[in-house]
Amino acid sequence: MTWSSIIIAGIITYFTRMTMVALVDRDLLGEKIKAVLAYVPSAVFPAIIFPGIFINDYGTFIEMNDPKIFGAIVAILVGYFSRNVIATILSGLFSYWIIIFLL
């Protein structure tokens, strides 16, 4: 039962990846839609970022003094000015660790 549901979930997931690439003719999408699609990264990734910061493992909102907020602010500042992915991730992680382990 679990195996068959994993396989069905896998097939559905593969279709989410493949449908727009292989089955839908891009000319069907109008110019307006193509212009809107340029915003896809900005429209999708905050839905991973915001809950990852503001909601804890138990599905409730964190306090405003949570170290994750501090880590995220550091990462945004470092990322904005350094344009470096590794610096962004590590500065966020280390500033978060400094608060939870040292303070």
Next chain:
Amino acid sequence: MFTKKQLLTKGLLSVAPHMFSVIPFGIVCGAIGIELGFSPILVYAMSIIIFGGASQIVFLQLLSGGASTLIAVTSVGVINSRHLLYGAVLSEYLDKLSFVKKLLISYLVVDQGFAESNKFFQKNKNEPYLHYHLLGSGGTLWIFWQLSTLSGIILGSFVPEEIGLKFAVPLTFIAIVVQDLKKLDHVIVMITCGLSSLLFFNAPFKSYIIISPIIALFVAALVLKLKK
């Protein structure tokens, strides 16, 4: 013009920094599966068959919590429906590939690979072998996802929860979008998506992950109209 090998390498290097989040998340994913009492083979097979981090964890958590398989499968479909948006964006650059190649490369479309390859595609529209960049980024992510979930399965409960490695996941996506904070229209779209995701966080089947992008894209369409 870049050679195929150069593009493959560029794709690989573009996602390399994201391993700081992919590897810990993969380890956590494998470890959670074992902790919840599923067989190692089953937990690992999901990394090949589904190959989608968050959805794999949710699937196992739902099943172990007593949810029906229908609910678990539906949740995986809803969480991964965001790939439809990635595919719509990428289709412009993969247009010239044969049908079979499109079918094969689709399997490698994942968040960070899409994000980095799309950035490269926007700047290099006229390269003839663009898909090799996606092959490099997606292939690298695939290999490290397999290795890290396997490690998590082997390490099991030895993985310490308290050090908060899962926090690397939002950080990796901050790194992806942070340069777009320079553009007001993108900032509006990002804030719309982020606030919607908090507002709809408890919607069924984790559907906030697709509801908030749809709302944000409507706002993007509005912004485009106002800009004219």
